[in-house]
Amino acid sequence: MSKALLYDATMCIGCKQCEAACAQQNKLPYDDRVAAESVQSEHKYTVVMTKDDKFMRRLCMHCERPACASVCPVGAFHKTKEGPVVYDVWKCIGCRYCMVACAFAQPKYEWGSLNPRVRKCIMCPDRVVAGKQTACAEICPTGATKFGDRDDLIKEAQDRIRDNPSNYQPRIYGLHEVGGTCVLILSGMNVEEYGYPASAKIGDTPMPEYTGRVMEKIPDFIPVWSLVLGGIYWISHRREEVAAAEGGEKNGSKR
Amino acid sequence: MKIKLTFWRVVFLLIMAMGLYSTFVRYFYGLGAVSNMTDQFPWGLWIGFDCLCGVMLAAGGFCVIGAVYLFNVERLHSVVRPAVLTAFLGYLLFIVGLLFDLGRPWYIWHQLIYMNPHSVMFEVGMCVIAYTTVLFFEFLPNVLERFNLKTPIKWINKIYAVLVVLGILLSTLHQSSLGSLYLIMPSKLHPFWYTPALPFLFFGSAIAVGLAMTIFESTQSAKALGRHLELPVLVELGGALLVALWVNALLRFEDYVHRGMLGQIIKPSYEAYFLWLELTLAFVIPITMLSFKKVRLSPQGLYLASVISLLGFITNRLNVSLTGFETYVGHHYMPKWTEFSVTLMIIAMGFALFGVAVKYLPIFPEEERAVKRSLPSEPEPEVATAVLSHAGD
Ligand code: SF4
Ligand code: SF4
Ligand code: SF4
Numbered sequence: 001m002s003k004a005l006l007y008d009a010t011m012c013i014g015c016k017q018c019e020a021a022c023a024q025q026n027k028l029p030y031d032d033r034v035a036a037e038s039v040q041s042e043h044k045y046t047v048v049m050t051k052d053d054k055f056m057r058r059l060c061m062h063c064e065r066p067a068c069a070s071v072c073p074v075g076a077f078h079k080t081k082e083g084p085v086v087y088d089v090w091k092c093i094g095c096r097y098c099m100v101a102c103a104f105a106q107p108k109y110e111w112g113s114l115n116p117r118v119r120k121c122i123m124c125p126d127r128v129v130a131g132k133q134t135a136c137a138e139i140c141p142t143g144a145t146k147f148g149d150r151d152d153l154i155k156e157a158q159d160r161i162r163d164n165p166s167n168y169q170p171r172i173y174g175l176h177e178v179g180g181t182c183v184l185i186l187s188g189m190n191v192e193e194y195g196y197p198a199s200a201k202i203g204d205t206p207m208p209e210y211t212g213r214v215m216e217k218i219p220d221f222i223p224v225w226s227l228v229l230g231g232i233y234w235i236s237h238r239r240e241e242v243a244a245a246e247g248g249e250k251n252g253s254k255r
Numbered sequence: 256m257k258i259k260l261t262f263w264r265v266v267f268l269l270i271m272a273m274g275l276y277s278t279f280v281r282y283f284y285g286l287g288a289v290s291n292m293t294d295q296f297p298w299g300l301w302i303g304f305d306c307l308c309g310v311m312l313a314a315g316g317f318c319v320i321g322a323v324y325l326f327n328v329e330r331l332h333s334v335v336r337p338a339v340l341t342a343f344l345g346y347l348l349f350i351v352g353l354l355f356d357l358g359r360p361w362y363i364w365h366q367l368i369y370m371n372p373h374s375v376m377f378e379v380g381m382c383v384i385a386y387t388t389v390l391f392f393e394f395l396p397n398v399l400e401r402f403n404l405k406t407p408i409k410w411i412n413k414i415y416a417v418l419v420v421l422g423i424l425l426s427t428l429h430q431s432s433l434g435s436l437y438l439i440m441p442s443k444l445h446p447f448w449y450t451p452a453l454p455f456l457f458f459g460s461a462i463a464v465g466l467a468m469t470i471f472e473s474t475q476s477a478k479a480l481g482r483h484l485e486l487p488v489l490v491e492l493g494g495a496l497l498v499a500l501w502v503n504a505l506l507r508f509e510d511y512v513h514r515g516m517l518g519q520i521i522k523p524s525y526e527a528y529f530l531w532l533e534l535t536l537a538f539v540i541p542i543t544m545l546s547f548k549k550v551r552l553s554p555q556g557l558y559l560a561s562v563i564s565l566l567g568f569i570t571n572r573l574n575v576s577l578t579g580f581e582t583y584v585g586h587h588y589m590p591k592w593t594e595f596s597v598t599l600m601i602i603a604m605g606f607a608l609f610g611v612a613v614k615y616l617p618i619f620p621e622e623e624r625a626v627k628r629s630l631p632s633e634p635e636p637e638v639a640t641a642v643l644s645h646a647g648d
Contacts, residue, residue: 041294067439073380075371091369094358097376099297101439108294109358111287116358201442210438211375214454218378218428225427229420232325237416239327 002083002182003128004062004150005137006157009187010167011144012055016048018136018145025124025135042108045121046136049194056194057145059136060085060106060121061174062182065206068098068107076118083150083182084123092118103178103202123182150182157186173199179206267603274600277593281355291591296580300590303576304598305352307433308569309345310383311457311464315472316342316390317426318465322495324419330491336397336618337476338469343390344608346383348601355597375435382429389422397616431458437575445579447520447530452510453575459506460537463499464568466492467541467561474558476613484554493557497545500564504538529570529578537567 016035023030028043040047046059066085069077076091077098094116099107110116124134132138137147146153154175161168173191174181177199185191192198281289292299319338322328354360366380392411399408411418434457437444450456470492477484511517520530541564550556581587612618 070371070373071376071439072371073374073377074365074369075374076369091362091365092359093362093365094360095356095376096297096358097374097436099294100443103440103442105295109286109297111292111294112285114283114285116286197442203441207439207441208373210441210451211435212373213451214432214435214438215373215375215378222424222428226420226424229325229423230416233416233420236325236327 002064002081002150003123004083004148004153004182004184005059005123005134006146006148006153006184006186007057008144008146008157008160009054009056009185009189011142012048012057013142013144014048014050014055015141017139017141018057019044019046019048021135021139022046022121025127026122040106040108042110042117042119045119051189051194054189056187056189056191057185058195059183060123061104061177062121062123063178063206064180064182065178065208067101067103067178067207070208070211071097071101073097080125080129082125082128084125084128086122086125087118087120089117094118101207103197103207150184153184157184160186171199176204178202179204179209267607270596270599270603273596274603277596277600278355280593281597286358289591289593289597291589291594295584295586296588298576299588300577300594300598301352301356303573304569305356305601306349307572307576309349309352309601310430310433311461311568311572312468312565313342313345313349314426314430314461314465315468316345316393316465317423318462319469320393320419321423324415325423328491330488333485333619334469334473334488334492337472337613338465339390339393340397340609340612340616340618341468341472343387343394344605344612346387346390348605349383350387351604352598352601375432375438379429379432379436382425382432386422386425386429389418389425393418393422397612397618400617401615426461427458430461431455433457434575443580443583444575445526445582446514446516447526448575448579450510450514452506456503456506456510459499459503460568460571463496463503463537464565466496466499467564467568470496470557470561471565472609474554474561476609476619479610480613480619482619486552486554489554489557490552493545493551493560496561496564497542497551500538500542500545504542507534507538526574526578526582529574533567533570533574535567536570537564540564541567 019035020030022028022045023034023043026045028045034044037044038047038049040058046057049056049058062079062083062085064079066077066079069075069079069085072092073095074091074093076088076093077085078088079085096107096109096118098118099105099109106120107118108120109118124132124136127134133147134145137145140146146156148156154172157172161170161172167188169187169190173185173187173196174183185196277289286292290299290301315338319331319335323331323335353363357363366377366384370381371377392414396408396411399405399411431454434453434455437449437453438451441449470489473489474484476482511520520527541560544550544556544560544563547556550560577588
C-alpha cells in the first residue's frame, strides 16, 4: 500500500523545522537566509509560507500518476510502489519537460550549474523503503505533517473535518486532484491562496491521460499509414510503368 | 581566390562572433548565465524557435517528396533536391540547437538506451533521429554524383521507395507530436492555444509551411545564383499553398467554434493581440494575396505571400510555446540577447551551409536541363526581368 504525507495547516505553527530537516536529509544548505526564502528552489525542496498568521507548506505532491514521470524521454523520474516519485540524475538529459509538465510546478533546476540536475522533494525514499517516516514528518513537533499509509491518512483527514467542521475547508486537497496525490492537505483557508493550482483548473484526470489518448493511437497508426503511403506510391509508379510499357509517348506527364 | 567583404559577409561574421561568445557563456557559465530561462519559464526561445519552428521550417522536404513521388506532380521534380537539402540542414541544425538547450547534452545518447515509450518527447526524439538518417540517404546522391560514384547511387535508388514512405511516415509522426508535447499542460497553456487538436494543427501547419518554405528558398537561391526561376513550379506551389492555408484556417476556425471560443478571441486582451497578429500573418494576408490570380502568377507576389505566412506560423509556434504561458506564470519572458545570438548564429549557419552546398553540389538542375523541361509557353524573359528587379531591392 502506498505511503503518503498528510499536512494539516491548522496544526502548523510555522517553526520551519521541516525545512531544516529536509535540507539536512538532502544535504542542502540551510541557514537564516535560506529559511527566509519564501519560494521553493533547487536548494529548497519544501517551504513553509505565512499569510495572515496562517501557514501553508509546499512540496512535491507525489502524484499517483505523475506527469513528470510520464513525460521524461529517458524515464529519469519514476513512481515507486511505496509512493515517492524519485529521480535518477544519471539518466536525465536536462530537457526540462518535467518542469513544464508538472501542474504543481514542483521540479526546479540548477540553472547556475554546468551539469545541472532537476531538484524536487523525493519523499525521502531511502527512509520510506526502510520503513521509517520522512525527515520532515519525523521532526514536526505538532504532527501537522504526518506520515502514514495513504488510505489511513485519508480516513483520518475525513475524521478531522467531521469532528471540527468549522476549522476546515470541507475538502482534502490531493484526494482527487490529477487523479490523486500522495501528499494530502487540510486547511482552513483555500490552498489556492498560497499558490496551489485550483482544483477546478487541474481537474481530476491524471495528466498523463491527455497525452495517452494520442500516444495510444500511434501503434495502430504506423502500419496503417505505412500501408496507405506504400499503396499510393505503388499505384502512382505502376502508372508510370504501364505508360512506359505502352510506348511511353508521354512518360508520366498526365494523370 | 580572394574573398570580398560584402555587406552580408560582414553581417555574417558579426553574427558568428556574437554567437561564439554566447556559446562560450553557455558552456562555461551555464544555462542561467546565457538565458533568461527560470524555474517559471523552463522552456524559452531555444525550444520555441530553434526546435518548434526549426522542425516546422524543415517540412518542405517531406511535402515536396510526397507531392513528387506519391502524387506524381512531375513539375516539382526540380525542387526536390533543394527541399531535401533544406530539410537535412534543418534537422542537423535542430540537433545543434538541442545541444545548446539541453542541460546535460553530453548525455543526449541516453535517449537511445533509456526509453520511455509514454513520453511524447521520446517519440519526437526517435523520429527525428530516424528521419535525419532518411534525409541523409535522400541527400547523399548529391554528393555521390559530384564525385561520380555510380554504384552507391544505384543502391540508394533501389531503396528509394522505402526512403520516401519512411520519410513521410516519420514526418507525420513527429510534426504532429511536437503539438502533442503541449497536451499535458491543460492548466498552464492559454486556451487560445491549448486544444486537443494540437497535433492536427501542428501537422497541418507543417504542410503549409513546407510549401511556403520551398517557394521562399527557391526564389532566394535563384536570386543568389542568378538562375532562372521556373515560374510553373512556383505557380504550382503557390496554388497548393493557398489550399493548405485554407485548410489550416478552417481547422483553426472549427477548433474555436467547437470549443466555444469565438466570443473570447475577438475580445481585446494581451493574448488576443498576439493571436490576431498570428492569424493575420498566417492566414488573412497571404490568403487574400493568393486569391488574386495576378499574385499567384507573379514570382514576387508568391514570394511575399510565402514569407508573410511563414512569419505567421512562426508567430503561432512562439505563441504556443511562450506567449501562451505568460498569464499562467504571471510575468513576461524576454530572451536574453545571448539567447537571440545563438539562434541567429544557427540560422546564419543554415544559410551559409545552404549556400556552400548549392555551390559545390548538383542541387539545382543544370541550366540546359531546366530549359529542356520548361514548357514552351513559359514567359521566360518576364521571369528574368522579375528576378533582376528582385535582386535590385
Ligand atoms: S507534483 Fe509534479 S513533480 Fe511531483 S510527482 Fe506530481 S508531477 Fe511529479
Ligand atoms: S529534465 Fe531530465 S528528468 Fe526532466 S524530463 Fe528531461 S530528462 Fe527527464
Ligand atoms: S519528504 Fe523528505 S524530501 Fe520531501 S520535503 Fe520532506 S524531508 Fe524533504
